[in-house]
Amino acid sequence: MTLETYDRFGRVGIWSGALTGSAGRDAAAELEELGYGTIWLGGSPDFGDALPILDATERITVATGIISIWEQDAASVAAEIAKLDGPTGERFFLGLGASHESLTPGYTRPYSKMVSYLDELDAAPVPVPVERRVLAALGPKMLRLAAERSLGVHPYLVTPEHVAQSRAEIGPEVLLAPELGVVLDPDVSRGREVARRAIARYLSLPNYTDNWLRRGFAEDDLADGGSERLVDALYAVGDLETILARVAAFHAAGADHVALQVLPATPGLPYAEWRELAAALSL
Numbered sequence: 001m002t003l004e005t006y007d008r009f010g011r012v013g014i015w016s017g018a019l020t021g022s023a024g025r026d027a028a029a030e031l032e033e034l035g036y037g038t039i040w041l042g043g044s045p046d047f048g049d050a051l052p053i054l055d056a057t058e059r060i061t062v063a064t065g066i067i068s069i070w071e072q073d074a075a076s077v078a079a080e081i082a083k084l085d086g087p088t089g090e091r092f093f094l095g096l097g098a099s100h101e102s103l104t105p106g107y108t109r110p111y112s113k114m115v116s117y118l119d120e121l122d123a124a125p126v127p128v129p130v131e132r133r134v135l136a137a138l139g140p141k142m143l144r145l146a147a148e149r150s151l152g153v154h155p156y157l158v159t160p161e162h163v164a165q166s167r168a169e170i171g172p173e174v175l176l177a178p179e180l181g182v183v184l185d186p187d188v189s190r191g192r193e194v195a196r197r198a199i200a201r202y203l204s205l206p207n208y209t210d211n212w213l214r215r216g217f218a219e220d221d222l223a224d225g226g227s228e229r230l231v232d233a234l235y236a237v238g239d240l241e242t243i244l245a246r247v248a249a250f251h252a253a254g255a256d257h258v259a260l261q262v263l264p265a266t267p268g269l270p271y272a273e274w275r276e277l278a279a280a281l282s283l
Contacts, residue, residue, distance in 0.1 A: 008061045008091070010037015012247065012281055015065055015179045015259040017043025018269060025056035027269050032060040034274060035283030040065035040154070040179070040259045044099065047072060047080050054088050065154055065179065065259065066097035066136040069113055070106070074120035082126035094128055095154050097136030100205045111141055118149050134175060138162075138211045143169045151175045152256075157199075157208055159233045160246075160253040162215055167254030177257040180250060181235040182243055184273045185265065191237040194263050196225050199234065235263075240280045247281070 014036050019027055028039055038061040041049050045064050053062050067077065077094065084092055096117065098110035114135070121128040134154045135146035143166055146153045152175025153166060163178055170176065181198060185191035202208045209222055212230065221227040231237070236246035250258045260277065264270040 008037070009175070009177060009257040010035075010061070010283075011251065011257060012036060012283065013038030013040060013061070013177075013257060013259045014274065015040040015042050015261040016269075017041070017045070019053060020049060021052075023269065025052050027271070028053045028056045028060070028062075030271070031274065032057045034278035036274075036278065037061060038063055038177075038257065038259065040095070042066075042179075042261065044068045044071065044097075047077055050092060054084075054092060057091075059091075061091050061093065063093040063134065063154070064095040065156075066095040068099040069096055069117045070099055074117045075124060078121050078124035078126060078128050081128055081132075082124075092132070093151070094133040095136060096133060096150075098142070098207075100207055111145070114142065114145065118145075134177065137166075138207065139214075140169060147171060147174045152177060154179070154259070157181070157202060157234050158211075159215065160249040162211075163250055163253035163255050165215075175257070176255050177259060178250060178255050179259045179261055180246065181261045181263055182246075182273075182277070183235060183237040183263050183265075184240065184243060184276065185237065186239045188238050190265070192228065192231050192235075194265050195231050195235040195237055198263050199226050199231065240276065243277065244280055 014031050019041060031039055039053060040063050042065045050062050098114055130149060131151045133150045134152050135142060135150050136156060137143045137146040137153045138155055143153060147170040153170060154177050156179045158178050167176055183191040183194045203222055203226060217230055221230040236243045247258050262270040262273045
């Protein structure tokens with residue numbers, strides 16, 4: 001990865017599926033002011049969700065985390081990206097993922113679908129450059145594809161050990177930008193309950209559960225809302241010192257950038273936690 005690309009992403013960013021409407025624009029402007037390097041628009045956003053965030057900011061990188069290759073066709077996405085001008089276009093990165101069978105009608109052969117989608121991006125009248133796209137890869141085949149045909153990898157719900165194994169798979173020059181779920185609460189038991197609510201929907205998705213089983217977890221870890229071992233491995237739960245230590249562990253394992261998904265105990269955007277983390281991280 002070039003120094004210029006490193007500077008664009010920064011060492012730490014924010015992942016959120018709630019940055020929509022005027023509240024999302026205001027939040028994006030504050031995240032930029034706080035010094036975060038990248039805003040990741042989570043929850044399978046529409047490409048159009050990125051435009052207000054780009055308009056509301058001046059410097060911060062904006063990436064989709066991720067667009068489903070089943071929901072938005074490659075030709076349309078390429079055409080929309082081609083309309084981005086100048087510095088705004090340079091700040092946008094296209095994050096792509098293969099989604100999940102239970103969520104996607106007609107889902108079949110996700111690896112082949114991703115290959116054909118990348119082929120279509122390459123063949124568009126204005127192609128989406130390799131260096132402006134990242135893949136939500138978890139397994140070895142998709143990791144290798146990301147290394148060959150994109151800027152890098154944006155994995156979700158992973159551990160430092162997975163980060164290290166991914167780095168070994170993709171090599172030293174490929175962007176590795178994992179998401180990390182964070183619950184900033186000194187009451188660890190209470191924080192774990194927040195994390196369990198967040199992980200619940202993923203415990204029925206084989207793309208994630210198979211990956212955890214490959215990485216040393218057992219079927220028992222997936223039962224009853226997730227074992228304490230699983231929750232503690234996938235989420236950073238606790239005080240600031242605990243959160244900073246996990247971010248450092250991701251970087252030490254080979255992450256170039258860590259996308260923090262801050263999980264608040266109550267509904268709403270976690271402004272207080274974003275501010276506290278930014279100060280502690282010296283952004």
